[in-house]
Amino acid sequence: MNKFFSLLILGLSIVSCKDEPELFLNPGPEKTGVTFKNTLEATDDMNILDYLYFYNGGGLAIGDINNDGLPDIYFSGNQVKNQLYLNKGNLKFEDITEKAGVAGNSDWNTGAVMGDVNGDGFLDIYVCAVVGLNGLDGYNELFINNGDGTFTERAAAYGLDLDTYSSSAAFLDYDLDGDLDIYILNHAVHTQSSFGKADLRYERNQQTGDRLMRNDNGVFTDVSEEAGIYGGINGYGLGIAVADFNLDGYPDLYIGNDFHEDDYYYINNGDGTFTENLKNHFGHPSRFSMGSDVADLNHDGRPDLISLDMLPQDENVLKSSEGDDNIQTQRLRTDRYGYHYQFTRNMLFINRDGKDYQETALLSGVAATDWSWSALFADFNQDMQQDLFISNGIPKRPNDLDYIKFVSN
Numbered sequence: 001m002n003k004f005f006s007l008l009i010l011g012l013s014i015v016s017c018k019d020e021p022e023l024f025l026n027p028g029p030e031k032t033g034v035t036f037k038n039t040l041e042a043t044d045d046m047n048i049l050d051y052l053y054f055y056n057g058g059g060l061a062i063g064d065i066n067n068d069g070l071p072d073i074y075f076s077g078n079q080v081k082n083q084l085y086l087n088k089g090n091l092k093f094e095d096i097t098e099k100a101g102v103a104g105n106s107d108w109n110t111g112a113v114m115g116d117v118n119g120d121g122f123l124d125i126y127v128c129a130v131v132g133l134n135g136l137d138g139y140n141e142l143f144i145n146n147g148d149g150t151f152t153e154r155a156a157a158y159g160l161d162l163d164t165y166s167s168s169a170a171f172l173d174y175d176l177d178g179d180l181d182i183y184i185l186n187h188a189v190h191t192q193s194s195f196g197k198a199d200l201r202y203e204r205n206q207q208t209g210d211r212l213m214r215n216d217n218g219v220f221t222d223v224s225e226e227a228g229i230y231g232g233i234n235g236y237g238l239g240i241a242v243a244d245f246n247l248d249g250y251p252d253l254y255i256g257n258d259f260h261e262d263d264y265y266y267i268n269n270g271d272g273t274f275t276e277n278l279k280n281h282f283g284h285p286s287r288f289s290m291g292s293d294v295a296d297l298n299h300d301g302r303p304d305l306i307s308l309d310m311l312p313q314d315e316n317v318l319k320s321s322e323g324d325d326n327i328q329t330q331r332l333r334t335d336r337y338g339y340h341y342q343f344t345r346n347m348l349f350i351n352r353d354g355k356d357y358q359e360t361a362l363l364s365g366v367a368a369t370d371w372s373w374s375a376l377f378a379d380f381n382q383d384m385q386q387d388l389f390i391s392n393g394i395p396k397r398p399n400d401l402d403y404i405k406f407v408s409n
Contacts, residue, residue, distance in 0.1 A: 023381055033093045036075040036083045048396055049407070050134055052189060055394050056238075057373065058082075059112035059168060063123045065145060074102070076109035076127050084125075086149075102151050106131065106138025111168025115180050117158065118218060122147050126155075126182065128166035132207060133189065139163045140184070159220040164207050165189065172242045172251045175214065175272055182220065183229075183253060184211040185237040188261075194233050198338035201232035201261065208233050210255065212274075228274045234261045239292040243303040246354040256289030256307050260333065262340045263289050263307065279340050282349065282357055287324065287342035291374035295386045302351035306361075308372040308390065310399070311345035317370070322399040346372065366390075371397065 029035045038058045048054040059076040066072070070087035077083070081103040085093035097103050106129035117124045122145035129138045139161040143151035155161035160182070167187045171180045188194045188208040204224070209231020213220040224231055239256025246252065250268035257263050263285040266274035278285065286309040297304045312318045324344050325333065333339045345367045349357035361367040372392040380387045397403070 027091055032091050033095065034073065034085055035095070036077075036085075037080070038075070038077050039080055040078060046134055048398060051130075052398065053130075053167075053187065055396070056110070056167075059110055059128065061112040061114045061125060063114035065114070065123050065125075066149060067122065074112055074114070074125055076104070076112040078108050078110075082109055082112070082127060096149065100149060100151050101153070102143045104129075104138075104141055105153075106141065107136040108133075108138070110166055111185070113169050113171060115171035115182075117142065117171075117180055117215075118144060119179060120145075120147065125151065126160065126169055126171075128169055128184070129163075130165050131163040133165060140166055140169075158218065159222075160213065162211065164209075164211075167237050168240060170240045170242050172253075174212070174251055174268060176250065177215075179215040181215050182213045183240060183242075184213065185240045185255065186210050186235070187237045187258070188233055188235055191233070195260070196234065196337070198234075198262065200234040201230040203233070204231035205233040208235060210235060210237055214272075223272070227272060228276065229266070230264060230276065232261075236261055238290050239263075239307060241292040241294045241305060243294040243305075245303055245305075245351065247302065248354075254292060254294075254305055254307070256286070256292050258288050258290070260339060260342075262342070281355060282340075283359060284341040284343055284347070286347050287344045290372055291391075293375040293377050295377035297348075297377075297386050298350065300351075302354060304351050305349045305357070306366070306375050306377070306388065307347045307349070308369070308375055309345050309347070310371040310392075311368040312370050313368045314370070317397075320401055321397065322401060322404060 058078050061074040062071050064071055072087045073085045075083045083097045084100050084102045086096045088094055108130040109127055111128040113126050114123045124145050125143040127141045129140055130136055131138050141153050142155035142158055142160050144154045145151055164186045167185045169182055169184045171182050174181050186208050210229055211222055212224045212227050212229045214223045236258035238258050241254040242251050244251055250270050252268050253266040255264040262278055264276050265278040266276050268274055286307045288309050290308040292307045294303045294305050346361045347359050348361040348364050348366055350360055352358055369390045370392050371394045372390050374391045376389040377386045
């Protein structure tokens with residue numbers, strides 16, 4: 001009898017597995033027409049030794065640029081031109097880059113974001129770039145939607161033509177005046193000046209410091225200093241999340257920083273200024289913070305947050321990779337240099353009361369997803385629960401212990 005029931009359960013399991021539909025299908029570029037490839041070619045003058053974020057990738061922005069009810073796709077490229085794909089329906093897209101005039105002129109494009117900058121009812125596109133590093137030329141570009149399938153680049157006219165080390169950007173109406181402001185996330189690179197005490201964050205660096213740009217009737221004004229936004233040479237900004245974390249009606253910011261610099265948790269004071277208060281609300285952020293996203297995971301009405309790192313799941317990779325600091329180095333960082341506690345893994349922060357956060361990544365099973373870049377919460381299977389997609393992977397691992405030994409010599 002026991003043998004019969006065991007075989008019955010096994011048979012039902014096999015049948016259920018066969019009948020279970022696949023959640024996603026990949027129709028391929030032949031069907032969709034989306035053929036963009038962010039092809040990278042390392043050279044003697046540009047590689048991961050010269051630029052530590054060589055493999056960080058480009059950006060992606062999705063939005064309905066022609067108001068036909070279908071989401072269109074904009075890709076930004078590092079060593080290739082940007083591309084815009086118009087959604088024709090039925091999972092078919094048309095490359096309208098040249099016709100639309102959005103290929104861009106910068107040598108190394110990074111993040112991209114869509115938003116109606118001028119309030120005309122059409123989505124515009126803002127593209128970030130890395131400029132001034134190893135001869136890279138260009139500037140952040142703003143493509144204004146003309147409403148007829150074409151765009152005009154007008155970053156200079158709007159005051160957004162930054163020539164910095166930009167990672168990405170986010171539109172938000174931080175002062176609730178009805179128009180879109182923008183937070184531009186920049187990143188440092190390793191120099192002798194980028195290592196030191198946490199106080200470095202208070203000394204503004206024009207290339208690496210983040211910017212908060214206020215929209216003043218169509219012209220953007222840099223209000224970073226007066227708003228309390230850090231801009232030091234030690235800010236390795238890779239992640240940005242916007243949400244009303246404390247539920248006071250004003251959008252707040254969580255900025256993820258790579259390496260030794262702490263993440264920034266900016267609380268919007270409602271008077272045009274922000275107060276950074278990570279240490280009082282978060283017990284320990286990720287050490288190498290990458291992408292982040294926000295969603296209400298437990299249906300309590302409060303925004304929760306994930307911040308990504310690069311803890312490997314594979315035991316061999318884990319043992320051959322640089323891990324957390326030893327206790328002596330950790331104490332040196334926190335006690336003498338003024339940084340917060342950090343650990344090399346993903347962090348999932350559950351918003352308890354709009355003020356304090358409970359970190360549950362290990363409990364929730366999302367602490368280790370290897371070399372992780374970006375996170376996306378969405379209800380993919382429509383079961384009323386937020387699912388999590390994480391993009392990851394890198395062809396050459398700069399935290400490999402053999403590599404670290406090589407470059408140290």
